[in-house]
Amino acid sequence: xxxxxxxxxxxxxxxxxxxxxxxxxxxxxxxxxxxxxxxxxxxxxxxxxxxxxxxxxxxxxxxxxxxxxxxxxxxxxxxxxxxxxxxxxxxxxxxxxxxxxxxxxxxxxxxxxxxxxxxxxxxxxxxxxxxxxxxxxxxxxxxxxxxxxxxxxxxxxxxxxxxxxxxxxxxxxxxxxxxxxxxxxxxxxxxxxxxxxxxxxxxxxxxxxxxxxxxxxxxxxxxxxxxxxxxxxxxxxxxxxxxxxxxxxxxxxxxxxxxxxxxxxxxxxxxxxxxxxxxx
Numbered sequence: 001x002x003x004x005x006x007x008x009x010x011x012x013x014x015x016x017x018x019x020x021x022x023x024x025x026x027x028x029x030x031x032x033x034x035x036x037x038x039x040x041x042x043x044x045x046x047x048x049x050x051x052x053x054x055x056x057x058x059x060x061x062x063x064x065x066x067x068x069x070x071x072x073x074x075x076x077x078x079x080x081x082x083x084x085x086x087x088x089x090x091x092x093x094x095x096x097x098x099x100x101x102x103x104x105x106x107x108x109x110x111x112x113x114x115x116x117x118x119x120x121x122x123x124x125x126x127x128x129x130x131x132x133x134x135x136x137x138x139x140x141x142x143x144x145x146x147x148x149x150x151x152x153x154x155x156x157x158x159x160x161x162x163x164x165x166x167x168x169x170x171x172x173x174x175x176x177x178x179x180x181x182x183x184x185x186x187x188x189x190x191x192x193x194x195x196x197x198x199x200x201x202x203x204x205x206x207x208x209x210x211x212x213x214x215x216x217x218x219x220x221x222x223x224x225x226x227x228x229x230x231x232x233x234x235x236x237x238x239x240x241x242x243x244x245x246x247x248x249x250x251x252x253x254x255x256x257x258x259x260x261x262x263x264x265x266x267x268x269x270x271x272x273x274x275x276x277x278x279x280x
Contacts (some may be wrong), residue, residue: 011130012117016052016123023119030104031088036085038076044075054126057097076129107177138205143181143244143265147191147203150268152180154275156193169236172200187225195238195278201261202229203240203271211248218247226260 022042029033030040042048050215053060055104066072069088096104100118103110148158156178165183166172173179173194182192189202204222206213218241226239240261243252252262263271 007134008131009027009129011134012123012127014047014243015051015126016119017048017129018045019054019119019122019126022048022051022055023115023122026101029215030093031103032089034085034089038083039088040075040079043078044071049249051122052059052092053095054122054129056092056095056226057099059125059129060095064199091229102172135209139244143205143207144190145240145244146265146268147179147205147271148178149189150272151193154272167232169200169233172233172237174198182278184229184237187228189225189229193275195275197280198279199235199278200233200237201225201275202237203242205242206244208245210246214245214247218243219251221256222260223255226258240271242268 025038025042029036039064044051049062053062053065056070060068062073069084071077071084075086075088078088081212093104094177098105100121101110104220121230152158154174159173159177159179161179161182162171167185167186172184173192175198177194180190181194184192184202190205191203193200193201193203202225204225206217206219206222222239229237231240238261239258240263241255242265244265256262261272261274
């Protein structure tokens with residue numbers, strides 16, 4: 001409830017400018033053959049690229065677009081390959097939102113009202129996604145920050161995070177040390193803590209705003225990581241999840257049975273108590 005309207009309005013301004021530009025260029029883009037130079041300009045610009053993908057119903061992510069097109073969709077690839085540019089436009093024609101762009105099915109120019117509605121609604125769609133993504137990122141960052149502040153207060157020493165993947169237990173933090181954003185095997189851990197009894201605690205920070213979303217954040221992501229770490233490092237690495245937001249109780253119970261230790265942002269003293277309990 002404390003989400004400020006200012007965040008939405010700030011994002012909307014840039015999203016509207018991008019939507020206005022891309023929609024104004026639709027006649028050139030949808031022409032046959034398409035204007036690949038104009039299309040390449042849009043693909044190369046991150047804001048325009050997002051606006052173009054959000055004309056589709058439903059919007060498509062950059063990764064999914066690459067998958068559907070069977071190659072990386074870049075400005076250079078579009079500029080240098082007319083056939084590839086035409087294939088992308090064919091996909092756009094097939095998936096563009098008929099509710100926002102009704103005039104395309106009639107092969108007629110839009111009215112001023114239709115054009116205005118399409119621009120505003122497209123900006124709203126992109127803005128909502130941006131705000132939600134930013135909110136999740138901010139909440140995760142705040143939770144990670146709270147964990148780091150706790151470790152600092154306990155006298156733990158932060159050590160540099162290796163650039164590559166950590167394959168061996170001896171490369172993990174020693175007792176009283178921690179690192180942030182490390183890759184253990186093939187999976188990323190938000191905070192790796194060297195416990196006093198020489199075990200390590202791989203802590204994942206997860207934020208969720210719905211019960212449905214909580215299953216992905218906790219049961220799919222953390223449980224998968226925990227199983228992989230257990231297989232590679234054995235009992236030397238424990239897994240914990242620090243949670244913020246809305247999580248369905250049965251999903252939390254399933255995670256605990258993996259086993260994964262659960263701590264909550266508003267009760268980080270539980271994490272402190274566990275760490276202190278590992279003193280020999």
